[in-house]
Amino acid sequence: xxxxxxxxxxxxxxxxxxxxxxxxxxxxxxxxxxxxxxxxxxxxxxxxxxxxxxxxxxxxxxxxxxxxxxxxxxxxxxxxxxxxxxxxxxxxxxxxxxxxxxxxxxxxxxxxxxxxxxxxxxxxxxxxxxxxxxxxxxxxxxxxxxxxxxxxxxxxxxxxxxxxxxxxxxxxxxxxxxxxxxxxxxxxxxx
Numbered sequence: 001x002x003x004x005x006x007x008x009x010x011x012x013x014x015x016x017x018x019x020x021x022x023x024x025x026x027x028x029x030x031x032x033x034x035x036x037x038x039x040x041x042x043x044x045x046x047x048x049x050x051x052x053x054x055x056x057x058x059x060x061x062x063x064x065x066x067x068x069x070x071x072x073x074x075x076x077x078x079x080x081x082x083x084x085x086x087x088x089x090x091x092x093x094x095x096x097x098x099x100x101x102x103x104x105x106x107x108x109x110x111x112x113x114x115x116x117x118x119x120x121x122x123x124x125x126x127x128x129x130x131x132x133x134x135x136x137x138x139x140x141x142x143x144x145x146x147x148x149x150x151x152x153x154x155x156x157x158x159x160x161x162x163x164x165x166x167x168x169x170x171x172x173x174x175x176x177x178x179x180x181x182x183x184x185x186x187x188x189x190x191x
Contacts, residue, residue: 017049026141026185028056032110034179035139035189040064041107044131047071047096047114050079051089057110058086068101070094097124104133112141113152115167116159125171138173139189140164148183161186 032053037043037060045054048069057067063086070092071077077091094100096118109128118124128138143152145160152158165176165188173190180187 017052022052026052028053029060031141031180031187032056032060032139034187035108035110035141036137037061037108037110037139042066042105043068043108043110044099044101044106045069046099046109046111046128047117048080048091049073049076051083051085053110053112054080054089055083055085058089061088063088066090068092068106070096070099072096097121097127099127099131101131103130106131107133107136109136109138110141111138113143115140115142115164116153116157121159121164121167122170125167125173129168129171129173135191137189137191138168139187141185141187143185144181144183147185151184161188164188165190 037057039060039062041061042065043057043061045057045067048054048071051069054067054069061067065088067089069080069089072095074093077093081091092100109132115121115124132138142164143158145155145158161178168176168190176188176190178186178188
């Protein structure tokens with residue numbers, strides 16, 4: 001059970017992940033606020049890449065918090081390290097769906113554009129439930145299968161919010177909210 005290589009983002013294209021255009025498109029501070037990230041939390045950026053979400057997460061949790069940036073790609077983690085992240089950012093190399101963290105150790109998990117890449121998604125959902133503390137929150141941002149635009153992964157690789165919700169419910173998440181969507185993507189959070 002490993003990350004499906006055909007679905008995985010190509011690390012050679014990582015420069016585009018931190019572009020100004022992408023910042024304007026996704027507005028990380030706004031979406032992280034909607035998702036409920038709080039100051040002082042221990043947060044996991046799942047599939048962190050070069051830190052597009054990690055650095056705004058670090059700003060939000062502040063120096064009393066911790067952000068763990070997990071990625072399968074050493075090149076992505078090297079790019080993140082080269083950006084000189086704050087001391088309260090920890091880099092973690094790992095192959096999803098396994099998450100090398102203790103049970104009940106994370107307050108907030110940010111899974112941006114990851115669910116559609118991981119096989120099997122049910123195992124990922126169970127791992128997310130395992131590492132999330134009671135009362136913690138998981139936020140999932142991903143591409144809509146019925147998106148209007150052509151950005152993002154191939155449509156057959158995409159996973160609908162309803163499918164994600166089913167995987168999360170089976171893993172033991174009770175509450176799911178859908179605070180945001182647009183023509184191409186959706187955000188949901190679960191507790």
